[in-house]
Amino acid sequence: MLDLRIQQHFIDSADLQYQSAETLAKPLDAGVQALMACVTSGGKVLVCGEGSAAALAQYFASLFVGGFERERPELAAIALRHEGLGDPAYASLARQVRALGQAGDVLLVITATGEEEGLMRALHAAHERDMTVIALTGKGGGSVAKALRETDVHVCIPHDRAARIREVQQLALHCLCDGVDAQLMGDQDSMS
Numbered sequence: 045m046l047d048l049r050i051q052q053h054f055i056d057s058a059d060l061q062y063q064s065a066e067t068l069a070k071p072l073d074a075g076v077q078a079l080m081a082c083v084t085s086g087g088k089v090l091v092c093g094e095g096s097a098a099a100l101a102q103y104f105a106s107l108f109v110g111g112f113e114r115e116r117p118e119l120a121a122i123a124l125r126h127e128g129l130g131d132p133a134y135a136s137l138a139r140q141v142r143a144l145g146q147a148g149d150v151l152l153v154i155t156a157t158g159e160e161e162g163l164m165r166a167l168h169a170a171h172e173r174d175m176t177v178i179a180l181t182g183k184g185g186g187s188v189a190k191a192l193r194e195t196d197v198h199v200c201i202p203h204d205r206a207a208r209i210r211e212v213q214q215l216a217l218h219c220l221c222d223g224v225d226a227q228l229m230g231d232q233d234s235m236s
Contacts, residue, residue, distance in 0.1 A: 057211050060203055064212055071199040072216055075178045076223030078197050082150045082176070083224065088120035090145055090175075092137050092166050093154035096210060098125060100154050104217045112221035116229050124166070138165035147174035154213060155179070156206045158186025167191055180216055182209030 082089060089108060091101040101123045108121035122144065126136045141151060151170035153163050158181045167188060170177050179188050182201040192198055201212045226232070 053207075057208060060201075060208050061212055061215060064202060067202060068199060068212075068216060068219075071197055072219045073223070074197045075199055075220050076227065078150055078176045078178055079220060079224050080227055082148060083119050083228075085148050087146070087148040087150065088122065088144075089150045089152055090122050090124055090141060090170075091152040091154070092124040092141075092163060094160045094162055096206075097154040097156065097213075098123075100210065100213055100217065101125075101152070103214070104152065104154075104221070107217070107221045108224075112218070112225050114225060114229065114232070116225060119224070126162070134160075134162035134165060137162045138169040141166050141169035141175075142173065145170055145173040145175050149173070149175045150178060151175050152178045152180065153188060154217075155186075155188055156182045156209045156213075158183065158188035163188060164191060178220075180213050182206070182213070 079089060091105050092098070093101040105121040105123035108119050110118070124137050124140045145151065151166065153167055155163055158179070164187055167177055168191065171193065177192060177196040178199065179185065179192055179196065180199045181188055183204050185198055185200045189198055189200065199216055201209045203209050203212070
């Protein structure tokens with residue numbers, strides 16, 4: 045009964061991924077270079093998102109620490125989450141960035157809209173600490189995109205629907221991890 049609707053989800057997702065490949069390759073490459081500069085100088089990656097993006101942040105941190113598709117030494121990454129600090133939720137992420145972030149570290153912000161107050165505060169806290177920001181957004185990037193500096197990286201999924209944005213964001217996170225692994229460990233013979 046719903047099989048045509050389900051098939052359409054697969055088609056729409058595949059179409060967006062195919063159409064985004066060329067557009068996202070350069071900013072993702074820039075993101076890999078920012079991550080490489082961070083980890084090769086002994087820095088760490090702080091990752092944050094709100095709502096379903098918080099799950100993607102945790103997912104990226106686990107891949108970055110534990111390795112993507114092959115064994116390699118651990119890399120420092122921490123998924124930030126709202127803590128019971130007595131602050132409103134929107135202040136919690138910024139407090140963690142100020143407490144844990146140092147110059148040379150990277151803040152990876154994951155958002156579909158780019159309008160979450162907590163993520164904006166975290167981004168500003170990262171800039172206060174002279175950290176590079178990689179923003180993985182959709183819908184044009186919103187306020188997050190406007191707050192980025194020239195030295196930051198913006199990877200914007202060219203879509204407005206949150207489900208499609210999240211699907212491509214997960215693929216983009218895989219590309220970032222694979223790119224770092226390829227540079228640290230050398231290219232694998234095949235990408236199967």
